[in-house]
Amino acid sequence: xxxxxxxxxxxxxxxxxxxxxxxxxxxxxxxxxxxxxxxxxxxxxxxxxxxxxxxxxxxxxxxxxxxxxxxxxxxxxxxxxxxxxxxxxxxxxxxxxxxxxxxxxxxxxxxxxxxxxxxxxxxxxxxxxxxxxxxxxxxxxxxxxxxxxxxxxxxxxxxxxxxxxxxxxxxxxxxxxxxxxxxxxxxxxxxxxxxxxxxxxxxxxxxxxxxxxxxxxxxxxxxxxxxxxxxxxxxxxxxxxxxxxxxxxxxxxxxxxxxxxxxxxxxxxxxxxxxxxxxxxx
Numbered sequence: 001x002x003x004x005x006x007x008x009x010x011x012x013x014x015x016x017x018x019x020x021x022x023x024x025x026x027x028x029x030x031x032x033x034x035x036x037x038x039x040x041x042x043x044x045x046x047x048x049x050x051x052x053x054x055x056x057x058x059x060x061x062x063x064x065x066x067x068x069x070x071x072x073x074x075x076x077x078x079x080x081x082x083x084x085x086x087x088x089x090x091x092x093x094x095x096x097x098x099x100x101x102x103x104x105x106x107x108x109x110x111x112x113x114x115x116x117x118x119x120x121x122x123x124x125x126x127x128x129x130x131x132x133x134x135x136x137x138x139x140x141x142x143x144x145x146x147x148x149x150x151x152x153x154x155x156x157x158x159x160x161x162x163x164x165x166x167x168x169x170x171x172x173x174x175x176x177x178x179x180x181x182x183x184x185x186x187x188x189x190x191x192x193x194x195x196x197x198x199x200x201x202x203x204x205x206x207x208x209x210x211x212x213x214x215x216x217x218x219x220x221x222x223x224x225x226x227x228x229x230x231x232x233x234x235x236x237x238x239x240x241x242x243x244x245x246x247x248x249x250x251x252x253x254x255x256x257x258x259x260x261x262x263x264x265x266x267x268x269x270x271x272x273x274x275x276x277x278x279x280x281x282x
Contacts, residue, residue: 001050002046002047002048002049002050002051002052002053002054003047003051004047005043005044005046005047005050006019006044006047006048006051008043008047009040009041009043009044009047010022010023010044016097016098016101016102017101017102019102019103020101020102020103020104020107023041023044023103023107023108023110023111024107024108041108041109041110044110045109045110045113048103048110048111048113048114049113049117051098052095052099052113052114052117055091055094055095055098056121058087058088058091058095059088059091059092059095059151059154059155060088060147060148060151061121061122061125061148061151061152061155062121062124062125062128062129062148062152063124065125065128065129065148068083068144068145068147068148069132069141069144069145071083071144072084072140072141072143072144072147073138073140073141073144077140077184077187077188078184078188080140080143080144080184081180081181081184081185081187084143084144084147084180084184085176085177085180085181086177088147088151088173088176089173089176089177092151092154092158092169092173093173095158096158096165096166096169099111099114099158115159118155118158118159119159119247121155122152122155122156122158122159122247123152123247123250124152125148125149125151125152125155126149126152126153126155126250126251126254127152127254128148129145129146129147129148129149129150129151129152130145130146130149130254130257130258131257132145132148133145133146133148133149133258133261134257134260134261136261137194137195138193138194139187139193139194139195139197139198139265140187140193142261143180143183143184146219146258146261146262147180149254149258150176150219152254153172153231153234153251153254154169154172154173154176154234156234156235156237156238156247156251157169157172157234157237157238159238159241159244159247160234160237160238160240160241160244162237162240162241164233164236164237164240165234165237167233168230168233168234168236168237169234171226171229171230171233172230172231172233172234174226174230175218175225175226175227175229175230176219176227176230178215178218178226179215179216179218179219179226179227180215180219182211182212182214182215183212183215183216183219186208186211186212186215189208189278190277190278191277191278192277195264195265195268196268196274197277198212198265198268198269198274199268199269199272199273199274199275200269200272200273200274200275201268201269202269202270204275204278205278208278209269209270212265212266212269213266213269213270216262216263216265216266217262219258219262220255220258220259220262220263221255221258231251231255234251235248235251235252238251
């Protein structure tokens, strides 16, 4: 629906570059369009707002995240792994290309729509994702909420609006995808998805425990992992925009919170006694 409004407001444009030209403040085509249809910018603003809501739903950003935990828990584990990686990475790739080619920051009042809405959404996504992940007892639900928090981190890269942001979000998506697929591939073998189901896994299946640890350390952002480099590049891109330094501090605090629920799994595997069961030999 949002795309149809943009199509109408632009006078029938479908390409990204033509859209960016049409909605430039001083372009002849914009002046002519606005003089003929005074409500053009209002229509375009609602169109862009609805499109961004669609992207936020696709990437499970707050407040459009409610579907994610139930779907992750209820769907077959391979499907949950696909939704948390390929679907999310594709959503961010399309969103980045759309907003930076069709509605670059500062281009027009229409472009300011996504810039203004992105900051509170990024903050709430990271905060609520981490907060709710801490309270979970089911690992699939924990990974669902942690993926919401990871989406908040990726939204920081969208806000950076510099060349480094493009590089950082690609690296972040790659590191996140590898780690998440790795964890879900191990969950496929597990019989119990609770934290207690991982008790003593290191003694029974040391290889599975080792790889689970590596994947969780990467998601946490521990140095020498791909996740650390991804988070570092995202925060470096944010630092290049001097007015967003407070986001860097907030991101570091949230990364520290994420260590709590990721390390609970590691502690269960290595430091708790139990009889973790797997469906078959790893």
